[in-house]
Amino acid sequence: MPHNHEAKFIGVAPLNLASAEHISFLINDKYFDECLKTQAGALVCSKKTAELLYGQTKSILLVSQNPHAAVAKISQFFFKPKHPFSGISHQAMIDETAEIHPTATIFPFVFVGPGAKVGAQTVVYSGCFIGATSSVGADCLLYPNVVIREGCTVGDRCIFNPGSVIGGDGFGFAATEKENVKIPQIGGVQIANDVEIGANTTIDRGAMADTKVGSQTKIDNLVMIAHNVVIGEFCFIAAQTGIAGSANIGDRVIMGGQVGVAGHLKIGNKSILTAQSGISKNIPEGQMWGGSPARPFKEHALSLVALNKLAKSNKKSS
Missing domain, CATH: 3.40.1390.10 (MurE/MurF, N-terminal domain)
Structure with missing residues (x-):
């Protein structure tokens, strides 16, 4: 009009x-x-x-x-983010070999390790730890108490919400009769451009190769991603999801809350995994699965209908 x-x-x-x-x-x-x-x-x-x-x-x-x-x-x-501090605080602990872009903002009580890099216009809040040789790109935002351990790479325009941990040790042990021998986790984590990580989410470093998260992927709070997982581009992963080691997640995959993905599985591009799905086998491209153990969603829905009818029938007969 x-x-x-x-x-x-x-x-x-x-x-x-x-x-x-x-x-x-x-x-x-x-x-x-x-x-x-x-x-x-x-x-x-x-x-x-x-x-x-x-x-x-x-x-x-x-x-x-x-x-x-x-x-x-x-x-x-x-609504653009407004930060209560600008500049590089003299109360931050920055190694002399670290490279901080002059336009970056480093709050008090941040640690930046040897050889680490922080890009232009990136904002790092108090309590954050950026380990040796790690690199954080331009226009990133690290809220309080984010940990990016040594040997990790972060692209541009990424957001890390409070308490997220990138590059913690993977859950790797070799069992003997007398001890569980820790396997050194010598890989890193690669996070591409425009990724957002939710509060208290953990992405473990690879055992030997890197754990990877593709561009434009958005990960919710309280998600656990194990060592050597590869996640594609444009994915949505909702809260309390757990992805076990060496799983391969395709592009544009959607996972509802509390999904569990077993290790070494492949989730096809454009798949949808509904909330609380337990994934124990490879998922073909473009399919929706649900339930635990998961099955194609139509099968899952029909099984729920059948169970409901059976429960009502038993109730009437009793």
Whole structure:
């Protein structure tokens, strides 16, 4: 609908809370009726929604093929991280052989080891540890108490939430009758560009080769990734998931919460593993699996229906 006035906005807000100074959005069609009542000055929506709303709303309609992504980018414009410190603190412990870009921010009580590198515009909060020869790229953000141990590589624009540990020792031991002999974990961790790691997530270093996480992959809180795991690009891994050693996760894989993946398995590209799935075999490309042990999701759903019917039948007979 035509608008001749100049609109000014102060931020993004949900439909029910937005004022004329806010941009709102419709991602889920079940909230369509809220669009008719919202006070938002502008509304990000699909072409189909815009056609339905035309003439029924005072909001400026901003049409997008992907409203979810569009509103995310608009939000980034309005809400940029603000850090309570800038510069390189004299209270940080930085080895003389470390390379810190002059535009980086290093908070007090950070440790940066020998030969380590921190890139341009990267922000490292208090309590962080960056080990010897590790490299952190440009425009990264390390929140408090992040550990990046020695020999790890981080790309650009990565975010590490508080308490995440990159490069801890893998769970590698050789058992004898008298002792469990520790296997030195001499690999590292490679994290590509635009990766986000959740709070208290751990990514173990490789036993000999590196553990790897591909670009644009997003990992939630409390996830455990074991040694020599390889994770592809554009993956989503939800909280409390555990991936055992040497598993290979393809590109654009989605894992719900509390998924368990056994070691040395291959998860195909674009697979979906529903919450609490127990993965004990390779998953073909593009399939959805669920249950424990996991099976194709339709089979899993049918088995749940059958169990429910059996339980009701037994209840009636008793």
